[in-house]
Amino acid sequence: MDINTIEEKIKDRRPGFVGQHTSFGVMVLLVDTKKGPSLLYEVRAKTLSRQPGEVCFPGGQREKGETLEQCAVRETCEELGLEPAMIRVAGKLDTLHAHANFSLYCYLGIVEQENIVASKINHDEVEEIFTVPLEVLLDTKPEIHYMQVRPYPEEDFPYDKIDFAGGYKWRTGTLEVPIYTYEDKVIWGMTARITDNFMRIIKGED
Numbered sequence: 001m002d003i004n005t006i007e008e009k010i011k012d013r014r015p016g017f018v019g020q021h022t023s024f025g026v027m028v029l030l031v032d033t034k035k036g037p038s039l040l041y042e043v044r045a046k047t048l049s050r051q052p053g054e055v056c057f058p059g060g061q062r063e064k065g066e067t068l069e070q071c072a073v074r075e076t077c078e079e080l081g082l083e084p085a086m087i088r089v090a091g092k093l094d095t096l097h098a099h100a101n102f103s104l105y106c107y108l109g110i111v112e113q114e115n116i117v118a119s120k121i122n123h124d125e126v127e128e129i130f131t132v133p134l135e136v137l138l139d140t141k142p143e144i145h146y147m148q149v150r151p152y153p154e155e156d157f158p159y160d161k162i163d164f165a166g167g168y169k170w171r172t173g174t175l176e177v178p179i180y181t182y183e184d185k186v187i188w189g190m191t192a193r194i195t196d197n198f199m200r201i202i203k204g205e206d
Contacts, residue, residue: 022102025071026059027109028093028198031116031131038131039195040116041187042079045127053127055187057194059104068105076109080129081120087111094197096190099149099175106194132182138203142178142196149173 029040046052060075062068069092073084093106121129151170159165178192187195 017103020101023062023068023071024059024102024104025062025068025073025075026057026104026106026194027072027076027087028057028106028194029076029087030090030108030110030134031113033113033131033133035131035133035135037134039134039137039198040111040129040131041185041191042129043127043185045123045125048125054189054191055185056191057106069107072105072107073109079122079126080116081122082111082115086115093194093201096193096197098190099173104190104194108198130185132180132185132187134202136182137180137195137199140180140182142180142192145177145179147175147177149175 031038031040040058041055042058044051044054044056058076058079059072060078062071063074066074069089073087073089076082076087077084088110090108090110093108095106096104098104116129119129150172153168153170159167162168176193177189178196180187180192180195
């Protein structure tokens with residue numbers, strides 16, 4: 001294979017991730033309620049195998065052939081019983097890369113309150129929905145905790161082959177875990193990180 005052939009292969013290639021990685025589309029929904037502009041959250045159904053009962057934004061795993069924005073819209077419609085035309089996508093927010101080999105691609109969507117009131121929630125996935133006024137979130141500093149992320153190689157990892165017979169000093173990381181409390185709801189983890197980041201964006205602090 002010559003250099004020109006390699007160059008052609010790379011020129012129009014869409015960059016991805018090295019190794020196994022999953023991409024999710026997430027919709028941060030903004031609704032104009034009686035309490036002013038508010039963010040909409042879901043409480044996941046307790047029957048789900050992953051994160052049952054946790055608070056989250058609408059979203060899910062991208063399917064083959066769709067963009068991440070299309071994924072976020074599709075999942076939101078499936079979970080909340082909305083039509084795609086009811087969601088006005090204002091733009092793309094920041095992406096959250098998780099340590100567990102997946103990324104959350106976030107979009108800001110605007111939905112009319114009347115459509116939320118008339119929505120038919122998919123109770124197989126969503127137990128309930130609730131909104132939190134932006135005014136409250138902007139005035140609230142989340143409780144912040146930190147988690148150490150450390151690698152744990154297999155016991156038979158061949159340190160001798162890489163010339164580190166005594167073991168290798170693997171790089172570690174620190175994961176920020178914010179927690180918001182609103183009435184009887186607790187918003188934490190990745191959902192809280194997305195919320196906190198969005199607050200920073202609209203405050204002009206990003």
